[in-house]
Amino acid sequence: MGEWTGFRSSQLRVFKNGRKTDYKPSMKLLTYNLKIKLTGLACLSILLYLLIVRFDLEHDDVVLIKDLKVCKTNMATEAIVRVENSKAFLVSAYLDERFSRMLRIISIVDRASRLKFYCHFCNGSRVTSAKAKVEVQSNHFNFPYGSANILCQVPGEAGVVSSVSVSTEQKSYPRTPFLPIRSIKKVGGRAAYLRNFTVCISTLFGNYSNVLQFMQSLEMYRILGAQKVLIYKSDCSSLIQKVLDYYTAEGMVEVIAWNIHHHLNVSKSWKPSIDPGDLHYYGQVAALNDCVYRNMATSRYVVLNDIDEVVVPVLHRNWIDMMHYLSLGHMGVESFLFENNVFRHRIVGDDGKFDLWPHVPGVNILRHVHREPLKLLTFNARKMIVNPRAVVWTSVHMVWEQMGATLLVPASVARLQHCRSDDDLLVQDSELIRDTNLWKFSTALIRNVNQISSRILESYPANK
Template identity: 45%
Template sequence: MLCVGKKSYFAAAVCIITVTSMLAVSYLRLQTLSHQPKIIQEGRRCRGKIANSTITALKGNKTFIISPYFDDRESKVTRLIGIVHHKDVTQLYCWFCCQHNGKMYVSKAKIDVHSDRFGFPYGAADIVCLEPENCDPTHVSIHQSPHGNIDQLPRFEIKNRKAETFSVDFTVCISAMFGNYNNVLQFIQSMEMYKILGVQKVVIYKNNCSHLMDKVLKFYTEEGTVEVIPWPINSHLRVSSEWYFMQDGTHIGYYGQITALNDCIYRNMERSKFVVLNDADEIILPLKHPNWKTMMNSLQEQNPGTGVFLFENHIFPETVSSGMFNISSWNTVPGVNILQHVYREPDRKDVINPRKMIVDPRKVIQTSVHSVLHAYGNSANVPMDVALIYHCRKALQRDLPRESLIRDTTLWRYNSSLIMNVNKVLSQTMLQAQK
């Protein structure tokens, strides 16, 4: 159609808009078609070695696969949680083998590098592929080409294929344990506080820790509370213990913490009603409710349609002691006794306290450390008079005199149960000193 005649500006504008719209629709249609699965082989058995490592490097293309997950919240896709070089990895393909008919499908992946890279060359990524119809593949292989022989490529089991009923209400995700972690006493106290507050499962991405800490992890694993995910990321990349890039030749920040958190959300999407994202030295303390279950019931009633609840972090310096709860049998156990630290730093002018989260995992698409990047539904900041994060660590405001700190004994509400439970764990792990 030609835009002729009266040559009016209006007609010309309509013409331009129409043509532009047609081109845009055509482009989007081509993009969609390019990502549709295509049959490339028929009448063959599914081959390839099943991957069983937490982190699997793909040869020669700066890509590391953690795990694939089935995701049908919008359309039927396989979403692989991975780590990629943000510039150099531009093209990947999912190879699906359908057991029931022997057909091999290839689907071009959408590579979505998370925005929170903090300057590092490698970052967390979602590698998303449309699944073939009438197949429900159980495994997927990843390759940089839609052609070739993939018999030697690793095959990854696609998790979350079957919807499950929730086996737990709360799962805590802790990432990543590194630096020969040896804060044993505080770790045990955190675990026991989580259990008092209603947690049934704690998932820990472990890079390394001390021998004593390993003993404690073994106890909690056998008890059924802890699931340890090996996290040997420094076998693949030069890792930084900082969260921001310092031009020091490292590849990824804070031992790949963001990747681990995203994997933990998808790993627990079908089995946990809520997922809690915090560190081992952080405890979300409810002020108006006895536990997390009643707190979250109340918060959900007040915030319908909300899937992300953010809690404000407050520092309780480990260098300032109340003098209370100096339990002699704990003195030989490495680590901090949180019951002794009930003085918190005041808010700083023009400084926003970071937050950690309790989320409905089925409403989260991508998360960072202090907020979600993409989600279905709303996020809500939880007021400090409802709950706060007790974070016992080194002081941030180091020059503050003791009288400038705020005495906050909320933690002591749980002291009887906490002391009894910690003593039980110490006795069973043979860490308690001889009386």
């Protein structure tokens, strides 16, 4: 017979010429067999280790780093902070307790980037790290960068957190400056607020210098009931800065130094075909959302419009009466959209009656009372008054995500008076609609502007 060899347990059986012979294997064979087993065991251990590490990376367990004094010393000093080794910029951080200790970081990110991000929460000298989720908002207007939420669930182990940093590596030393964390609590019932109305202006750029209209808008906000105006400023003229300094010292205005143009090639338009760049309109969407969240706990309503726009009531004398009327008639509505009406500042319609500040540079909104008729079957760029506690994310002309309904406010109740250059070039001057509704506020507006201009603009005295 031929030769057959088989293995069983630790013995080797050999069948040779029909006879069975049992004998113990040689030391050389045992050593070889042991090497095979050890090699297999080592491979299995490496595989298990890799699987465990991969599982850890995928599930991102909480990492505690003790005695890290960087949270106290490395705090952000600018309104916009770049995340190290990434194309992402942080604006502000809010502990959104409406959604179970969710940290929401308002950000600006490169939409093509696929980096992972991690939040590092500071509690005293201890940092707790957790994986972040990035939600890029769809209102990016086809620019390469868009506004985003970087979301992190705050781990229970983190305790009471005071600041947060963001990095692209989970266990790295967080070198991106820490942002202070503001708390957003779920508010119900008739809570008391510091203010009834806060106005958000985004953004002031292009060496803005329209002094008279700027003062008139701020004074109209005051007359109508606003107690605070937040202005996201990139740059302005020296004279506007002087006006800003006055209102800031007075307490009515808060200026946020909006320095996104130091980081990106920002556009001055709403779409790339008009003015190419990295980001829509100086990051207007991120600024608006930051303003909403900043005022969520302090203001009953937030008004979202530009500095050349004023929501002017038709039926009422102020915003509080107007909003009371709208709220009673529309239960469950949390965002109120006002029809945009362009008043051409090229057309004068007051017969010189309100030509009161010839030495103050800028547009006098009291003199321009001819508006363009609305375009049929086209988008109307409405602006808003919102309950900030119901807002999750807003765009420029509508709230994209909220807890509640939206109302298109009838023009018979109020209009957005937008005093600017011609918008619809197909409309002839003869087709404009004369609208003097603003004049019912003229006495108070003239008095206020006279006072402010005489105090601020010494070289541009108001006519008494």
